[in-house]
Amino acid sequence: MADYEEYKKDSKPLTLFNDETGQSFQIPVLKGNDGPDVLDIRDLYKETGMFTYDPGFTSTASCKSSITFIDGHKGILRHRGYNIKDLAANSDFIEVCYLLLHGELPSSTDKEKFEKVITDHTMLHEQLVYLYRGFRRDAHPMAIMVGVVGALSAFYHDSTDFSDLNQRMIASHRLIAKIATIGAMAYKYSIGQPFVYPKNNLSYAENFLHMTFSVPTEEYKVNPLIANAIDKFFILHADHEQNASTSTVRLAGSSGANPFACIAAGIASLWGPAHGGANEAVIQMLEEISDIKNIPEYISKAKDKNDSFRLMGFGHRVYKNYDPRAEVMKKIAHDVLKELNKLEDPLLKIAIELEKIALQDQYFIDKKLYPNVDFYSGIILKAIGFPTSMFTVLFAIGRTVGWISQWKEMIEDPINKIGRPRQLYTGSQSREYQQLETREKKSIFKWLWKSK
Ligand code: ACO
Numbered sequence: 536m537a538d539y540e541e542y543k544k545d546s547k548p549l550t551l552f553n554d555e556t557g558q559s560f561q562i563p564v565l566k567g568n569d570g571p572d573v574l575d576i577r578d579l580y581k582e583t584g585m586f587t588y589d590p591g592f593t594s595t596a597s598c599k600s601s602i603t604f605i606d607g608h609k610g611i612l613r614h615r616g617y618n619i620k621d622l623a624a625n626s627d628f629i630e631v632c633y634l635l636l637h638g639e640l641p642s643s644t645d646k647e648k649f650e651k652v653i654t655d656h657t658m659l660h661e662q663l664v665y666l667y668r669g670f671r672r673d674a675h676p677m678a679i680m681v682g683v684v685g686a687l688s689a690f691y692h693d694s695t696d697f698s699d700l701n702q703r704m705i706a707s708h709r710l711i712a713k714i715a716t717i718g719a720m721a722y723k724y725s726i727g728q729p730f731v732y733p734k735n736n737l738s739y740a741e742n743f744l745h746m747t748f749s750v751p752t753e754e755y756k757v758n759p760l761i762a763n764a765i766d767k768f769f770i771l772h773a774d775h776e777q778n779a780s781t782s783t784v785r786l787a788g789s790s791g792a793n794p795f796a797c798i799a800a801g802i803a804s805l806w807g808p809a810h811g812g813a814n815e816a817v818i819q820m821l822e823e824i825s826d827i828k829n830i831p832e833y834i835s836k837a838k839d840k841n842d843s844f845r846l847m848g849f850g851h852r853v854y855k856n857y858d859p860r861a862e863v864m865k866k867i868a869h870d871v872l873k874e875l876n877k878l879e880d881p882l883l884k885i886a887i888e889l890e891k892i893a894l895q896d897q898y899f900i901d902k903k904l905y906p907n908v909d910f911y912s913g914i915i916l917k918a919i920g921f922p923t924s925m926f927t928v929l930f931a932i933g934r935t936v937g938w939i940s941q942w943k944e945m946i947e948d949p950i951n952k953i954g955r956p957r958q959l960y961t962g963s964q965s966r967e968y969q970q971l972e973t974r975e976k977k978s979i980f981k982w983l984w985k986s987k
Contacts (some may be wrong), residue, residue, distance in 0.1 A: 537793050542599075543567055549574060551583070554667075558583065569604050586957040593852070598779075598785065598948070600633060602940055603776040610856035610905075614774060616638070623863045628769040629653065632711055635774055635940040656712035657733035657742065659720070660690045667724045676721035676928045677806045683717050685799035686712075695793035697946050706794040707939045714798075714935040715739065718928040719746035725924070740766035743932065748920065760874045761919055764775050764867050768915065771860040771908060772930050774937025776853075780805040782913075782940045785945050785956040794942055801938045802931050809845070811934070813909040814926040817848040818917055821882045821889075844975045846893060848910030855903035864911040871915050883914050 542565040548564045553621045560582050563575040571595050580586055589595045607846035612619040615634050622631055627642070633641040633649050641649055658676035666686055670679050687709070688695055694706035699755045720730050723746075731746045744765060750753030775781070787797040824833050836844040851858055872878045890906055891900045916926050945951055 543575075546572065553582035553583070567599070570606065575910070580957075586959070588959050591852075592777075592782070597782060598777065598945060598953070599950075600776070600941065600944060601638070602944060603774045605776050605853050607851070607853035607855050610828055610854060610859050612859050614777070618770065619859050620863060623767050623770050623799050625647075626770065628766045628773070631770050631773050632936040635936050636707060636943070652708050653712045653739070654733075654735045656709050656733075657716050659713055659716055663690065664730065667720060667730075670724065672725060672727060674725070676718070676725060676924055677802065677812075677931070679721040679724065680717060680928060680931055681799050681806075683721070683801050684714070684802055685796055687713065688793045691795070695795070695838060697788075697791070699792060701841050703794070703943055703946065707943060708797055710794065710939050714932050715743040716746060718925075718932050719743055722747050722922075722925055725922075738762065738766070740769060746747055758874070761871065764871045764915060764919070766930060767863065767867055768912060769933035771863060771912075772933030774934070774940065774963070777941075778852075779810050780934065781938055781941050784942050788942045789951065789954040790964045791953075794939065797942055798935060798938050799935070803904070805931055805934065806927055811909075811927045813847050813907070813915070813929040814913040814930065815923045816908055817886075817924070818882065818913040821885050821914075824885050824889070825881075827885055827888050830885070833889075834892060834896060837893075838896075846899075846904070847905055848913075849893060849899070850902070850904040853906045854905060854907065857905045858907045860908035861906045861910055864908060864915070865906075868911040868915045868918075872918050875918050877918050880914070880918065882917070886911065886914060 544565050544566065546564040546566050549564055551560045551562055552561070560579065562579070565573045565575050567573065576587060576740065587595070601695075602615065604616075614622060614631065615638055617640070622634075629650050630640060630646060632653070633639075633646065635907060648886045661685065666683060667679065670682070676808045691706070691709060694702045694709060697706075716733055723730050731749050733742050733749075734745055737745055737757065741762045744757050744762055745755060770945060777785075780801040784797045784801035788794070788799040793799075820833075824830060833844070833846070836842045837846045837849075868883065869878075872880055872883055877883075890910065893904070899905075912930075913923070913926055916929060917923070921929065932943065
């Protein structure tokens with residue numbers, strides 16, 4: 536506990552009193568540098584014999600971290616103290632990667648060196664091509680991402696010993712560099728085009744566009760405005776504190792798993808429609824709405840308790856205000872569609888109108904449901920030419936630096952313990968074992984077959 540002493544300064548412990556037993560327990564209160572105070576309940580079970588119950592971790596801090604700060608009520612997101620809007624307006628993705636990984640914005644010399652290190656790692660081991668060929672052509676690119684990133688541990692043995700700082704850094708650089716190549720190759724594979732090798736004279740975002748959209752038969756010129764939009768997209772997705780995929784990476788890493796396997800676990804978690812898969816789901820929803828006149832019907836569906844439909848791209852576990860990333864994303868959407876002469880895009884019009892109607896609706900006001908980062912991002916990616924199945928892949932590319940920075944921070948935390956939540960047990964109490972011939976004839980399988 537000694538290393539938490541500094542966080543206890545100026546705080547009075549909270550006393551928990553059990554009326555039945557008369558037992559009391561003092562809970563130390565930790566004060567971070569920003570955000571709500573945190574109850575330090577690590578000794579609760581030892582002292583009281585009780586666990587806490589918190590499904591979805593709505594009130595539980597699983598770690599201490601100095602990477603990202605969010606104030607969901609004020610709509611604030613900061614990386615290492617810098618406001619996301621300032622970073623998106625003034626930095627490029629490489630600078631943000633450096634900031635997340637090392638804690639400071641780079642000097643010009645350090646930026647140059649860091650960019651070179653990342654660029655030097657963008658190629659994949661040539662044998663990984665055979666792994667791609669093992670997938671069906673219609674495989675979802677996120678399925679390919681999970682497989683290929685996990686397989687990196689079988690190719691780069693010299694960076695899987697996480698106890699060695701040098702190996703941790705090499706693994707981090709490899710992941711940041713290779714993830715864009717892996718994502719672009721997943722796309723190329725799905726459309727049957729040859730893989731395109733990375734080019735060292737291009738920026739991170741330009742290179743990704745080049746590997747995704749160029750073909751060997753033609754010269755491909757990257758549109759600087761589109762490259763800038765993709766760069767901003769990566770910045771806006773770079774990290775977001777202890778979300779589901781980041782917590783997955785930390786939990787996987789807490790057992791001592793290698794970093795490539797941990798990031799593969801994070802990608803799997805990101806894939807779900809309640810998380811990174813939402814940008815794909817937003818486009819499907821907008822296409823289903825298909826006309827502005829149908830919006831009220833979908834708003835009603837979203838409000839109906841008996842209907843499982845939700846407005847995709849709306850609501851957030853942490854933001855109870857406008858997601859600051861959504862604000863930047865909305866502006867990028869406008870710029871990209873203008874550049875591509877697509878301002879009349881019907882999906883954009885439906886999205887703008889849907890946002891307007893929802894923000895005035897009492898249900899969304901009462902529940903503090905605002906557009907999140909995914910609401911406009913799909914429109915940008917679709918306009919640029921990405922199929923919807925690639926949307927979450929782009930999210931994963933941007934988020935890899937956040938995952939690896941959080942993983943590294945966890946490994947370097949002296950209080951790094953294997954993650955092992957407890958449970959409120961609701962199953963059968965102890966009962967006598969029954970021999971097969973004495974068991975009831977009633978079969979649950981009958982029901983399962985019928986339900987098919
Ligand atoms: N549409 C309609 N109602 C909603 C929506 C929505 N998009 N989101 C939440 N609600 C309602 C819920 O029905 C619930 O109502 P109740 O209190 O009457 O039961 C209330 O608002 C709170 O919702 P929860 O699901 O309890 O909130 P939680 O924090 O668990 O969920 C989540 C957050 C998963 C993001 C949710 O808002 C959602 O499903 N949104 C749509 C999917 C989406 O856009 N996901 C992307 C998230 S951002 C990201 O991952 C990058």
